[in-house]
Amino acid sequence: MIYGDKNTGIIMTGATGKQGAFHIALINEYARQVGGRGVVAGVSPGKGGQGVAGVPVYNSIRDALREHDASAAIVFVPAFAAGDSIMEAADAGLSLVVAITEHIPVHDSMRAISFARLNDCAVIGPNCPGLLSPGEVKMGIMPVHLSSRGHIGVISRSGTLTYEIVDQLTRAGLGQSTIVGIGGDPVIGQTFSDVLRKFEEDDQTRAVVLIGEVGGSLEEEGARSTELPIAAYIAGISAPPEKRMGHAGAIIEGGEGDARSKIERLKAMEVPVASRPSDIPAIIKKLL
Amino acid sequence: MKLLEYEAKAIFAEQGIPVPRGAVIRSPDELPGRIADLPPEFVVKAQVDVGGRGKAGGILMADRTNGETIARELFGKLIRGVPVREILIEERLAVTHEYYASIAVDRSSKQALILFTESGGVDIETLAKENPDAIRKASLPLLLNQIPPFMLRDLLGSAPKELGPVIQNLYRVFLARDALLAEINPLVTTPGGPFAADAKLIIDDNALNRQGITQNRDLTEREREAEKYGFSYVELAGSIGVIGNGAGLTMATLDLIEYYQGKAANFLDVGGGADQERVMHAVRLVAADPSVKVIVVNLLGGITRCDDVARGIISAGISQPVIVRLAGTNEDEGRKILDGSGYRMMGSMEEAVRAAVEAVQ
Numbered sequence: 001m002i003y004g005d006k007n008t009g010i011i012m013t014g015a016t017g018k019q020g021a022f023h024i025a026l027i028n029e030y031a032r033q034v035g036g037r038g039v040v041a042g043v044s045p046g047k048g049g050q051g052v053a054g055v056p057v058y059n060s061i062r063d064a065l066r067e068h069d070a071s072a073a074i075v076f077v078p079a080f081a082a083g084d085s086i087m088e089a090a091d092a093g094l095s096l097v098v099a100i101t102e103h104i105p106v107h108d109s110m111r112a113i114s115f116a117r118l119n120d121c122a123v124i125g126p127n128c129p130g131l132l133s134p135g136e137v138k139m140g141i142m143p144v145h146l147s148s149r150g151h152i153g154v155i156s157r158s159g160t161l162t163y164e165i166v167d168q169l170t171r172a173g174l175g176q177s178t179i180v181g182i183g184g185d186p187v188i189g190q191t192f193s194d195v196l197r198k199f200e201e202d203d204q205t206r207a208v209v210l211i212g213e214v215g216g217s218l219e220e221e222g223a224r225s226t227e228l229p230i231a232a233y234i235a236g237i238s239a240p241p242e243k244r245m246g247h248a249g250a251i252i253e254g255g256e257g258d259a260r261s262k263i264e265r266l267k268a269m270e271v272p273v274a275s276r277p278s279d280i281p282a283i284i285k286k287l288l
Numbered sequence: 289m290k291l292l293e294y295e296a297k298a299i300f301a302e303q304g305i306p307v308p309r310g311a312v313i314r315s316p317d318e319l320p321g322r323i324a325d326l327p328p329e330f331v332v333k334a335q336v337d338v339g340g341r342g343k344a345g346g347i348l349m350a351d352r353t354n355g356e357t358i359a360r361e362l363f364g365k366l367i368r369g370v371p372v373r374e375i376l377i378e379e380r381l382a383v384t385h386e387y388y389a390s391i392a393v394d395r396s397s398k399q400a401l402i403l404f405t406e407s408g409g410v411d412i413e414t415l416a417k418e419n420p421d422a423i424r425k426a427s428l429p430l431l432l433n434q435i436p437p438f439m440l441r442d443l444l445g446s447a448p449k450e451l452g453p454v455i456q457n458l459y460r461v462f463l464a465r466d467a468l469l470a471e472i473n474p475l476v477t478t479p480g481g482p483f484a485a486d487a488k489l490i491i492d493d494n495a496l497n498r499q500g501i502t503q504n505r506d507l508t509e510r511e512r513e514a515e516k517y518g519f520s521y522v523e524l525a526g527s528i529g530v531i532g533n534g535a536g537l538t539m540a541t542l543d544l545i546e547y548y549q550g551k552a553a554n555f556l557d558v559g560g561g562a563d564q565e566r567v568m569h570a571v572r573l574v575a576a577d578p579s580v581k582v583i584v585v586n587l588l589g590g591i592t593r594c595d596d597v598a599r600g601i602i603s604a605g606i607s608q609p610v611i612v613r614l615a616g617t618n619e620d621e622g623r624k625i626l627d628g629s630g631y632r633m634m635g636s637m638e639e640a641v642r643a644a645v646e647a648v649q
Contacts, residue, residue, distance in 0.1 A: 105495035106393055107466050113398050114429040158536020160588050187398050216395040235539040238546040246520035246535025246557040254413050277540055278638055
């Protein structure tokens with residue numbers, strides 16, 4: 001597993017919102033199943049002293065850290081305040097922030113990610129489902145029932161498409177080491193390259209599925225940076241130019257970032273690219 | 289959201305970037321009243337959001353004698369298919385040299401990327417391919433509120449120093465307006481100093497609210513209607529309506545339709561929390577497009593309740609057939625509800641897409 005394990009203590013910001021409370025319960029249900037720590041505290045400014053889904057709530061991350069040992073935060077606060085929340089976590093000394101929030105203005109993300117880097121804090125997301133190391137730890141909103149523990153790493157810019165592909169891997173008997181949703185925004189913290197570097201140091205991971213989409217060139221940059229066996233799927237071969245396909249980052253701009261040229265560049269690096277999600281398990285089996 | 293040239297220029301001017309004297313007219317009859325402020329020779333520029341506007345006949349030279357005729361002709365024209373509703377008339381500049389400057393959000397460095405080249409007035413993407421060394425670049429973390437002097441010196445090289453403040457002010461525009469792109473092409477020098485002869489500004493859709501913009505003009509009417517419900521919707525040219533949850537899964541559904549040689553009519557991502565009412569609105573919205581002959585619904589989620597989704601599809605009460613792939617909580621109950629009402633529920637997205645493509649053939 002990468003980024004965290006059973007012993008990782010997690011702080012949830014935006015804990016008292018409906019989504020926050022709901023997901024604390026799911027994360028901690030999973031933590032109980034696997035014998036992990038899960039979310040140890042929630043943070044909502046002005047709501048310190050309350051409790052939510054069985055965990056105490058504090059006014060700030062620093063307040064929570066005085067009472068609890070934690071190294072990661074999951075950010076669930078609304079978009080307008082999410083950049084601030086990422087910076088608060090980095091400033092408090094946490095080493096990992098998973099930012100679930102969607103629709104964060106991109107300048108806020110850029111500032112927060114730069115600030116986090118100054119504090120040696122890795123940001124996953126924003127606009128992501130977080131990560132899941134089956135049997136070990138869940139930091140985010142991924143459904144756990146489709147996954148199984150194994151040796152395949154998964155990195156994806158998407159949410160539900162990841163669940164679809166994880167489901168197909170599991171059905172084909174290919175368990176996962178860690179599944180990382182890096183986010184659908186144009187600017188994200190951990191990119192394919194960063195996560196691949198972590199997977200290279202992870203003994204459990206033997207091959208990686210890279211799930212990309214139109215927009216930018218992070219997929220190619222990632223593939224170029226690694227020695228690991230990888231298989232790719234790129235969504236958006238039918239996407240028209242200059243149209244945002246759901247994700248803020250899924251847009252073909254100035255003739256750049258379209259699926260066909262991405263696929264061609266990946267193939268030129270001898271990365272096998274699946275034409276359909278259902279082709280991925282067979283490609284992975286060949287790589288192992 | 290993309291701003292039109294005259295809107296971008298007004299914002300550039302606010303931040304101290306010199307722009308040509310000009311006026312916006314919405315009818316040729318307004319012209320005589322407005323040219324009094326301009327020199328005898330001026331430029332007439334169609335305010336349409338299309339690339340290659342000049343080559344398509346959207347920028348014309350004019351003077352006091354023929355200005356009205358030229359403006360009248362331009363108002364009647366389509367520029368790359370877009371009707372001209374507004375025209376910017378501007379003084380003609382005595383240009384000595386053309387440059388290019390832009391500041392954009394860079395996905396790879398996660399910073400602002402500043403580009404400058406001494407070959408202005410060109411298509412920057414073409415230049416990047418043909419002569420990449422002609423473009424000077426600098427990356428700037430947004431934690432800095434101005435461009436450091438060394439960086440400006442590196443960018444400008446031997447270009448006139450008077451362009452430095454223009455680029456500095458362009459960064460102020462970029463920061464103040466939540467820009468994805470702020471571009472001056474061409475940035476010109478004249479005996480009277482530098483000017484932004486053209487201006488491009490794209491504002492982050494996620495920041496429209498705090499920028500005081502209430503309506504995203506880049507969206508079509510149906511796309512805006514979809515936005516009200518929190519859906520992401522894109523109109524396409526085919527006959528298979530598509531509803532999915534999550535952008536990636538919905539795109540993959542579209543791609544699979546193309547793989548089986550079908551054509552999707554739209555992209556609709558219902559987003560998180562697909563409950564009965566949201567699904568009903570999504571189905572109605574897609575079905576309202578007369579070119580839609582069949583709809584594929586592909587929803588996958590841990591917490592999506594399939595029985596709710598099934599009821600949503602049925603309560604939409606539309607005439608086109610709906611082929612459904614649902615995975616999540618209460619799957620069997622969802623299937624029973626759909627079976628009982630004559631809708632087809634398939635076991636995988638693959639099967640659902642194939643059935644939809646067959647249905648329109």
